[in-house]
Amino acid sequence: MSFTFLMLLSFLFPPKNGDLPKTIYEFKVASLSGGSIDFNDFKGQKILIVNTASKCGFTPQYEALEKIYEKYKSKLVIVGFPANNFLFQEPGNDEKIETFCKNHYGVSFPMASKISVKGRGMAPIYQWLTQKEHNCYEDSRVKWNFQKYLINEEGKLIAIFPPSTTPDSQEVIEAIEG
Numbered sequence: 001m002s003f004t005f006l007m008l009l010s011f012l013f014p015p016k017n018g019d020l021p022k023t024i025y026e027f028k029v030a031s032l033s034g035g036s037i038d039f040n041d042f043k044g045q046k047i048l049i050v051n052t053a054s055k056c057g058f059t060p061q062y063e064a065l066e067k068i069y070e071k072y073k074s075k076l077v078i079v080g081f082p083a084n085n086f087l088f089q090e091p092g093n094d095e096k097i098e099t100f101c102k103n104h105y106g107v108s109f110p111m112a113s114k115i116s117v118k119g120r121g122m123a124p125i126y127q128w129l130t131q132k133e134h135n136c137y138e139d140s141r142v143k144w145n146f147q148k149y150l151i152n153e154e155g156k157l158i159a160i161f162p163p164s165t166t167p168d169s170q171e172v173i174e175a176i177e178g
Contacts, residue, residue: 020128024155027125030113032082032098037110042077046176047151048167049129051117051142052080053089054100058146062105064168068176069109075153076176078109081126083117086144090114117142129157150175 021027024047027039039047048068053059062080069078082097084090092100094113101107115123118141128134129149130141137157148161150172159175166172 020124020134022134024125024128024151024157027128029081029115029123029125032080032094032101032111032113037079037112039079043155044153046072046076046153048076048078048172048176049125049149049151050078050080050167051083051085051126051145051147052111053082053084053086053145054092054097056086056089056145058144058163061146061167062101062107064166065109066105066107068167068173072176073109080107080109080111081117081123082111082114083142083145084114085116085118085142089145148172 025040025043028036029039031037048065050061050065052062065078065080069076080101082090082092082094090097092114097114098111101111115126117123117126122130126142130139132139135157138160140160144163146163148159148165148167149157150159150161152158161169161172
């Protein structure tokens, strides 16, 4: 079976909570540019997970995300997850999203294929991120585009930043450097 078909199946039939991976490192997700992103490759680094959109008031945060990625990429990886869950602010397909990100913001950090970050079709990784029983940190809900989840070097969720908190804010930088 193709990876795309498997992703479609997981969207139509999301895993039951007991079926979710136990750690962030067990997740593999489809990449925006084809292939997959294996979170096991990020062991020993902090991971900043951000749901993104091209037509949102917070879209300029891509610029700050890219700058932070360039500055801290020896100890931090950023993974963007395009999602169309809020006022249809990410209407494009993967190819259009990738072109937009590269042409407008020079995005070089890993970008996942477009997913859902809330509701019935919520992607498994976002089920893990938003449920305390899995992330062992706290329950949350994705409030809007550009909400940020910070995972430490041991794979533990350590902070959740609302969309209005910019990636280059003192609060985020201190958590990355801490």
